Structures are given as C-alpha cells and as structure tokens.
Amino acid sequence: MNGMTVGISGYGSYVPRLRIKKEDYAAAWGSFSAAGVSEKAVMGLDEDVLTAATKVSRRALESVPLEGGVVSRFALASTSAPYVEKLLSGTVIVGAGISNGAFSSDHTTSTRAGTEALIAGFEHVMANPGGHALVAAADAPRASMWSPIEHGFGAGAAAFVLSSSNLIAELEGHASYATEHFGERFKVTEDELVHDLSVKKFFEASLVSNTTKAANALMKRLGRKPEEYQHVAIQQPDAKVPSSVGGKLMFGEPQLASALVSKSLGDLGAASTPVALAAALDVAKVGDRIMVISYGSGAGSDAISLKVVGDRKATPSVQAQIDKKEYINYVQYLKIKGAIK
Amino acid sequence: MAHVSIPMYWRTIPQRYKMLGQKCKKCGKVNFPPKGVCKYCNASSEFEELQLSGKGTVHTFVLIGAGGAPPEFADQEKAGGSYPVAVVELAEGPKVIGQMSDISPKDVKMGMGVKTELKKIYSEEGVIRYGFKFVPDQ
Numbered sequence: 001m002n003g004m005t006v007g008i009s010g011y012g013s014y015v016p017r018l019r020i021k022k023e024d025y026a027a028a029w030g031s032f033s034a035a036g037v038s039e040k041a042v043m044g045l046d047e048d049v050l051t052a053a054t055k056v057s058r059r060a061l062e063s064v065p066l067e068g069g070v071v072s073r074f075a076l077a078s079t080s081a082p083y084v085e086k087l088l089s090g091t092v093i094v095g096a097g098i099s100n101g102a103f104s105s106d107h108t109t110s111t112r113a114g115t116e117a118l119i120a121g122f123e124h125v126m127a128n129p130g131g132h133a134l135v136a137a138a139d140a141p142r143a144s145m146w147s148p149i150e151h152g153f154g155a156g157a158a159a160f161v162l163s164s165s166n167l168i169a170e171l172e173g174h175a176s177y178a179t180e181h182f183g184e185r186f187k188v189t190e191d192e193l194v195h196d197l198s199v200k201k202f203f204e205a206s207l208v209s210n211t212t213k214a215a216n217a218l219m220k221r222l223g224r225k226p227e228e229y230q231h232v233a234i235q236q237p238d239a240k241v242p243s244s245v246g247g248k249l250m251f252g253e254p255q256l257a258s259a260l261v262s263k264s265l266g267d268l269g270a271a272s273t274p275v276a277l278a279a280a281l282d283v284a285k286v287g288d289r290i291m292v293i294s295y296g297s298g299a300g301s302d303a304i305s306l307k308v309v310g311d312r313k314a315t316p317s318v319q320a321q322i323d324k325k326e327y328i329n330y331v332q333y334l335k336i337k338g339a340i341k
Numbered sequence: 342m343a344h345v346s347i348p349m350y351w352r353t354i355p356q357r358y359k360m361l362g363q364k365c366k367k368c369g370k371v372n373f374p375p376k377g378v379c380k381y382c383n384a385s386s387e388f389e390e391l392q393l394s395g396k397g398t399v400h401t402f403v404l405i406g407a408g409g410a411p412p413e414f415a416d417q418e419k420a421g422g423s424y425p426v427a428v429v430e431l432a433e434g435p436k437v438i439g440q441m442s443d444i445s446p447k448d449v450k451m452g453m454g455v456k457t458e459l460k461k462i463y464s465e466e467g468v469i470r471y472g473f474k475f476v477p478d479q
Contacts, residue, residue: 335420
C-alpha cells in the first residue's frame, strides 16, 4: 500500500428468515450434496437480490452513520440479478437514498463479484480521500432442482462503507490470481440457471489453486504469516471448502470458525465472502487481522487483508439473524423458487 | 389485473421506494401518498417535499386468503398462503394501506410497530414493480 490509509467504516448484513433443512432434501432426493451445510436461508416471494442489497446498504450507512447523499461510489455484486440488461444499481441507489451522482458499477459474472466490488470501492477511496464508497453484495443463486449444485444454494447479503477516516478496519492490501478454467458453475446466455459438470474434484482443483495463489501472493507481499490472522473468510460453495483451502494455506479451524456462515446459510454466491467478512467483523477485537479469500468460476480469486482498528458493530449481527428463522418444507421451497409452474 | 402502466408506476417511484411525502403549505398537514390537492384542507395544491420516516403502527389489518387476492397477487397467495394487508398510521400522521411482510399472519397485531422496506410487489409487462411493504419494527 502506498501510504494512504483506507478501509471499512461501517457494514451491515441481511439473512432472510426462511430456512430449509438438509433432511428435507434428503427426503425428496435421497441425498444432500452440499458438504457440511445443515440448513440454508431462502428469500421470500417478495424479495430478490435488489431488495436485499437495498436493505444492507441502508444498514451499512446507519452503522457509521453516514448520509447516503455523500456516497460518491456505489458497487453492486450478485450472480442472480433479476435482469441481464438494465442498470441494477439504479434500484438500490433510489431505494437506499444513495446520491444519484455516485459512479456505480454492477458486478455479476462470477461468485468473485463480491470482492471485485470491494476492491473497486477501495480503489475509489484511495484515489479520492474525501470520498465514500458503498459496496453491496446480495445473492440467491438459481439452478435446476435436478442439479446437485442447487442443494447448497442459499441467500444472503452484506454491504460495506469504505472511507479514509472513521475506520473500523484498515485495508492492508489485496492480491488477485486469474486464469482460464471452464465447465464448473457457468450460465450460458440462453439459460438463467447455473450449470455444473458436477465433477467435484475438477472444480475443487481450480478453486484451491486460484485461492492459494492469491492468498500466498498477498501474504508474501505483506510479510505476513498465516498465524497472524484471527479470522479467515474463504469462499463457501459448501461448508467444507474453507478447510480444504485453509489446510493448504496453514490456516487452522479456529481461524475459520467466525466466518463459517455456510453451515447454516448455504452457498451465498457472490455474497459468500462479504457475509463471511461481516460475521468476522461482528466478533473481531481491535488488533485482530482478517483475511478474505474469494473464488469465482472461470476462474479467479481475490485476497484481501484487513486489520481491525475499531469496535463499532453493526446490528443486527449475522449470528442474531442466523438464530431468527422460520422453517419451510421442500414443497413450499419449490413454490417460492418458482420451480412448479 | 388492475393495470398500472409503466410510465404511471414510474412516476410514483419516490413514494413507493423511499416514502417521499408532501407537506401542505397552507394547512401544514402531511399527505401520503402525494396528492394534487391537499386531502385535508382541499384548498391548496402547493406542497413541500417531506422525507417520511417509514415508521408507524398497525391501525387495523385483514388477511387475504384463497380467492380473495387481486389477479396480480394471486400467485403470491397460492405459493405463500394468505397474506396480511394493513392500514398503518404513519408517525407523521397519514394512514396508508400496504401489505405486511417478514411476518407470519398469526403474529400480526393491531397497534404493533412497523416500518417500511423495499420489496417486490408484482410483475407486469416483464417489469418487476418494486415498492414498500410494512415489516415488524424491532
């Protein structure tokens, strides 16, 4: 980093209150394919990623607190936007009262989109020291009910206010790695559903390779050792992946615990690492370090290193929202998802 | 279906997305949704914009069940079951009608505190119509 200190000055998270248990999937299909996930969050009929992004944007602004009118950069991340063409940011800008003059961008083509948006926001406040970036990630990925990848797909959102003052976490640095990979988790233009070869080893090889390269490059540049991090938020297509990646990077289970949201919320897509980061911020103490490592198929990874410098917490916490839930059965799930036409 | 054209809906976005109301310059009463002529004094069409808090209390409510939903909400009722519609007295005075969300119908009570949140209302002509619904304020 080049002198200028930037970081997170506020954040907010959102978990929809509906849940479905893995046992309901097992009863319907004979098995449940998302390792380590015991239940997952489901958006209600009247919600989508734009209403969720609006909600977390308001919560993040309130946590600072900051008026939406002074936001100079807005970045939105999701892989399950309701439109393929149309400015998605527009809905959130108006719904959350963000300045119409803010430069906005929509990040939508992979589950790495959450950290793409975060890094875009950090770059904005580094270049504009008086500016404020608001970054919102919301996702509820969709696949055919016949596809095993669908089993883990949950829903959630998180947003962050990025600034150069009044910080609760300082950005120490970020690094990325991207290369060509295909066949795992893709959507073709003609189909709104996620496809996947369902060859777990093929998918995990790319995930482990990209994430470890990005994270190792970052730790090398910063002169950091794995044990210097108290919280590690790794992309969670299921609840076992963080252990696989963490093992290669010498991160132990205690470091992964605070950010392991997928076991009760499922795969949050582009919102996976953002919600995991919010959960880590909820419990982090001043002086703690947080490592965020995203992954997006296709394939690439971003690693972000943060140091906690303030203990202003967002309400409600991710855990409080995980605990507040209402169960639905598989038939209700199919109806809400529009899988029965 | 109660057809609301896209331009007509678009014009109401400030009130539907972020509770932008108006204050009558003559009698001082708050109108929501915004009106052409003040509904309280019937004597003024001059207003100043007022950002409402979105908070209020449930004055009364009804549950819309099977067969009771208007066509644009029929699928919602079929998939999600009966849903509450409330008359809410806003903190700034006006009473407005809106759907309630994020709550089981059995938990809705008169006098409970609510606040507005952006939700999907329905879709028409391929366009998602967003707007406020009332959710528990806690």
